[in-house]
Amino acid sequence: MNEPEKEKIKALIFCVKSLCHRLPEPVNLMEVCGTHTVAIYRSGIKQILCHKTRLISGPGCPVCVTPNELVDKAIWYALQSHTIVATFGDMFKVPGSYSSLAEAKTKGGKVQLTYSPLEALELAKRNPEERVVFLGVGFETTAPLVASAILKAKEHNLSNFMVLCGHKTIPQALEKIANNPFLNLQGLILPGHVSCIIGKNPYEFLAQDCNLRGVISGFEPGDILESICLLYKQIVEGRCEIEVQYRRAVSPEGNQEALAVLERVFTSSDSEWRGLGIIANSGLSIREEFSNWDADLVYPAQIGKPIQHKGCICGAVITGLKEPEECSLFGDTCNPEHPVGPCMVSSEGTCGTHFLYQAREIENESPVHP
Amino acid sequence: MCLGVPAKVKKIEGEWGWLDVNQLLLKINLSLVPGVKIGDYVIIHAGFAIQKLSAEEGESTLELFKQILEIDEK
Numbered sequence: 001m002n003e004p005e006k007e008k009i010k011a012l013i014f015c016v017k018s019l020c021h022r023l024p025e026p027v028n029l030m031e032v033c034g035t036h037t038v039a040i041y042r043s044g045i046k047q048i049l050c051h052k053t054r055l056i057s058g059p060g061c062p063v064c065v066t067p068n069e070l071v072d073k074a075i076w077y078a079l080q081s082h083t084i085v086a087t088f089g090d091m092f093k094v095p096g097s098y099s100s101l102a103e104a105k106t107k108g109g110k111v112q113l114t115y116s117p118l119e120a121l122e123l124a125k126r127n128p129e130e131r132v133v134f135l136g137v138g139f140e141t142t143a144p145l146v147a148s149a150i151l152k153a154k155e156h157n158l159s160n161f162m163v164l165c166g167h168k169t170i171p172q173a174l175e176k177i178a179n180n181p182f183l184n185l186q187g188l189i190l191p192g193h194v195s196c197i198i199g200k201n202p203y204e205f206l207a208q209d210c211n212l213r214g215v216i217s218g219f220e221p222g223d224i225l226e227s228i229c230l231l232y233k234q235i236v237e238g239r240c241e242i243e244v245q246y247r248r249a250v251s252p253e254g255n256q257e258a259l260a261v262l263e264r265v266f267t268s269s270d271s272e273w274r275g276l277g278i279i280a281n282s283g284l285s286i287r288e289e290f291s292n293w294d295a296d297l298v299y300p301a302q303i304g305k306p307i308q309h310k311g312c313i314c315g316a317v318i319t320g321l322k323e324p325e326e327c328s329l330f331g332d333t334c335n336p337e338h339p340v341g342p343c344m345v346s347s348e349g350t351c352g353t354h355f356l357y358q359a360r361e362i363e364n365e366s367p368v369h370p
Numbered sequence: 371m372c373l374g375v376p377a378k379v380k381k382i383e384g385e386w387g388w389l390d391v392n393q394l395l396l397k398i399n400l401s402l403v404p405g406v407k408i409g410d411y412v413i414i415h416a417g418f419a420i421q422k423l424s425a426e427e428g429e430s431t432l433e434l435f436k437q438i439l440e441i442d443e444k
């Protein structure tokens with residue numbers, strides 16, 4: 001970190017502390033996005049905040065909110081002949097009802113990790129005798145990219161590429177969170193990269209109708225500190241607005257090009273979130289025009305009824321109602337090597353983050369203060 | 371998973387760009403950021419540039435700091 005940056009961080013820490021003392025009463029703030037959770041732990045921001053602030057991790061880790069059913073389907077595909085499942089690495093170890101894609105691979109299933117949906121498309125081009133099923137998970141950050149891949153598949157008449165679509169959209173889930181009286185939230189740290197795509201406008205209803213303020217934040221320690229300052233300032237001044245801290249990347253109307261691609265390929269539908277249940281219009285389905293690339297229609301998976309993991313309280317962790325440490329399996333039966341629930345698998349899952357940084361604290365490796 | 375990395379555009383060919391990501395040159399799809407030019411910074415996610423980065427900011431942090439100092443003095 002160079003001198004001006006250090007000075008900026010010092011100034012921001014001063015602002016945070018000074019405003020925190022002015023808070024009329026203790027506040028609950030939620031960081032919606034898993035990437036923010038990790039950044040908050042890594043930078044030691046939790047230790048800077050005064051006792052009047054509780055930071056709660058929210059449902060913004062796509063891996064963690066994906067229901068077992070989707071994982072079960074992906075595993076079924078991986079075990080079929082002439083079928084390759086292509087997936088982002090994050091989903092590889094996630095347990096479904098009975099096993100994971102990683103276990104399916106050891107049983108001879110074909111699973112290919114890809115960094116981009118375009119890689120999965122290339123895989124399909126190179127292997128015309130195989131079906132390539134791409135596991136489409138993620139929020140508005142990722143969905144337009146998968147939509148682009150579907151558009152390209154159509155353009156090239158590629159019939160052996162298909163998407164198992166589990167995409168979800170953030171604002172609808174936040175409405176459910178905002179209306180949960182047990183959470184009693186005073187502010188949201190809103191996801192920066194989802195907002196690169198959707199912009200600021202789709203969150204305005206939170207402030208207007210749900211009386212919940214929010215700040216769209218970047219991911220550097222300075223960004224997060226500034227976002228917390230902006231939330232404190234609103235609380236102290238009695239305002240309730242949606243603000244953008246991540247101005248270098250987020251405009252009010254978002255990325256129009258990406259939104260157009262998203263809109264072209266997907267239509268909104270009800271979707272099941274782990275821990276939150278079915279939320280109306282919170283999912284994306286592939287439009288009829290592109291049904292030739294919709295795995296659920298072209299080649300439906302034959303799976304049994306999904307079952308939940310006994311003892312796993314992921315649902316309550318995702319919704320901020322419980323801390324991972326309150327789970328009887330945490331750290332013992334459930335750890336990153338042998339995860340029971342998805343929140344332990346994902347690098348952005350709350351349980352995984354708590355486990356990692358708790359272990360570090362035990363090793364006495366003090367967090368790096370910004 | 372919504373991780374985005376800032377990167378500088380070095381070369382453009384059609385809808386593809388070669389971008390400097392921590393001194394590695396990566397081939398990235400630019401179709402979602404029309405009008406992007408060599409030298410621009412973008413955020414990349416899963417093989418695509420998802421947004422142009424503007425230089426705006428910095429000043430506003432200072433502004434915030436000043437405002438809070440003012441409240442402090444009251």
Ligand code: SF4
Pocket residue numbers: 311312313314315317324327328329330331334335339340341342343344345351
């Ligand atoms: S510790 Fe493991 S079992 Fe418990 S809630 Fe987290 S992921 Fe589920």
